[in-house]
Amino acid sequence: GDSVTQMEGPVTLSEEAFLTINCTYTATGYPSLFWYVQYPGEGLQLLLKATKADDKGSNKGFEATYRKETTSFHLEKGSVQVSDSAVYFCVTYSKAAGNKLTFGGGTRVLVKP
């Protein structure tokens, strides 16, 4: 089945620093790729998505590019804010995986003022 590997946290940054969270995946077929964010005490929110190679998803200053050749979907933000403190999940979805989401382990990000 599919699997997703993302960098372990916690990642601690100062406000306005550059954030990168690495994510690589293995999949049979051609998955769609997502980043979900989970703020403390809340459910998951879709942050961005990409459905084909070289697509760039972007939202709230975050970006990630679907790299088929390296099977990666790294999340980046140029200048983080305290409000970006959350857990970030890299997720794949494909028919080959039984039409289910496959989650990475999550990366906790803590932004300090």
Place this chain on the structure above:
Amino acid sequence: DAMVIQNPRYQVTQFGKPVTLSCSQTLNHNVMYWYQQKSSQAPKLLFHYYDKDFNNEADTPDNFQSRRPNTSFCFLDIRSPGLGDTAMYLCATSGDRLNSNQPQHFGDGTRLSIL
């Protein structure tokens, strides 16, 4: 406005005492999912409904059951909760499980504690 609503937000129950968690949606989505998320882990799919078609995951414990009386509502029933069932329970919906472009929409979860 919240589109996937879970009640209650927090639930404390005793070991072995049945508990029901509820989820409602205003999106008119065909598919509803239940996930279990333990502390510092990724969500784990328990089961899902595609319309009225129930799909159980192979490793979901037998004391976890679900009901979907109509499109808008879905319930998670835990018949005899054990201490290991303490977790956040997340409900999610999607318009079509066969369309990989459609993301799942999550509720805020119910944090369940078994004492």
